[in-house]
Amino acid sequence: MKKISVFFLFVAALSFLLFSFEKDKKIIVIDAAHGGSDNGAVYGNIKEKDITQNIANLIKKNNSDSDVEIVFTRNDDEQISLLERTTLINALKPSMVISLHANFSPKKPEKSGVEIYPQDNEISKNLAQKLSSKFENSRVIDGESFHILRHSEVPAVLLELGFISNEKDRGYLNSEEGQAEISKKILDFISDYR
Numbered sequence: 385m386k387k388i389s390v391f392f393l394f395v396a397a398l399s400f401l402l403f404s405f406e407k408d409k410k411i412i413v414i415d416a417a418h419g420g421s422d423n424g425a426v427y428g429n430i431k432e433k434d435i436t437q438n439i440a441n442l443i444k445k446n447n448s449d450s451d452v453e454i455v456f457t458r459n460d461d462e463q464i465s466l467l468e469r470t471t472l473i474n475a476l477k478p479s480m481v482i483s484l485h486a487n488f489s490p491k492k493p494e495k496s497g498v499e500i501y502p503q504d505n506e507i508s509k510n511l512a513q514k515l516s517s518k519f520e521n522s523r524v525i526d527g528e529s530f531h532i533l534r535h536s537e538v539p540a541v542l543l544e545l546g547f548i549s550n551e552k553d554r555g556y557l558n559s560e561e562g563q564a565e566i567s568k569k570i571l572d573f574i575s576d577y578r
């Protein structure tokens with residue numbers, strides 16, 4: 385069977401299970417961007433796909449709210465297309481999607497901080513402001529059209545966690561302490577939202 389059919393069967397089974405057993409829970413999708421042969425931004429041996437996955441794992445591991453179910457668009461270092469991601473999201477109909485990325489600006493290595501991109505609607509813009517308030521050096525950027533924002537039929541924000549091209553951000557993003565802190569801020573935001 386082709387990979388895509390297996391994936392769609394997986395989506396169907398997952399949605400059925402969640403519908404049957406978890407209907408009182410709030411589902412939050414954490415989309416760890418990139419994966420597999422798609423490393424995302426790279427600096428030396430630091431890869432965006434690893435940073436996003438580590439932080440996604442910490443969010444799931446440290447979620448102590450039994451009413452919140454964290455669901456991933458990828459579970460491992462695997463390549464999942466943007467279409468597969470939004471197909472899964474639209475089958476699950478979660479309360480919210482948070483897509484995790486890390487930024488890269490080699491021509492301006494001084495650029496730093498968190499950037500939050502909302503969908504073009506009030507709910508998502510409001511969520512982006514709330515998420516931004518959790519991070520000291522952060523800004524909300526409207527008007528960008530990313531696939532995950534355009535094609536998710538539920539509120540979604542895309543979160544650039546910091547700049548891999550900036551020395552200070554890179555050190556923080558790549559440290560256990562930084563990843564733990566970031567995941568805690570995102571969990572705080574999720575628990576405010578529910």
Ligand SMILES: [Zn+2]
Nearest residue numbers: 417424485486
């Ligand atoms: Zn990215």
